[in-house]
Amino acid sequence: MSPIWKGFLIGSSLGIFAALFGITDNMPRSVLLGIVAGLFAGLTFKLREGKKK
Numbered sequence: 001m002s003p004i005w006k007g008f009l010i011g012s013s014l015g016i017f018a019a020l021f022g023i024t025d026n027m028p029r030s031v032l033l034g035i036v037a038g039l040f041a042g043l044t045f046k047l048r049e050g051k052k053k
Contacts, residue, residue, distance in 0.1 A: 002046070003042040003043075003045040003046045003049065004039060004042035004043055004046060005042070007038035007039055007040070007041045007042025007043070007045070008035060008038050008039055008042065009038070010038050010041075011034040011035050011037050011038020011039065011041070012034050012035045012038065013034070014034045014038070015030040015031035015032070015033055015034025015035065016030070016031055018030045018034070019031065
């Protein structure tokens with residue numbers, strides 16, 4: 001699985017958990033924030049992985 005997809009899935013699930021546990025009051029906003037953060041993390045990991053080769 002691509003690191004970008006992994007970041008997408010992990011970020012969105014963290015956003016859902018944040019909304020369910022009451023850390024944020026808005027479910028769509030927390031999921032979107034998690035997705036964006038996860039995509040950036042996956043993209044960063046993919047770029048760093050490519051530079052090592």
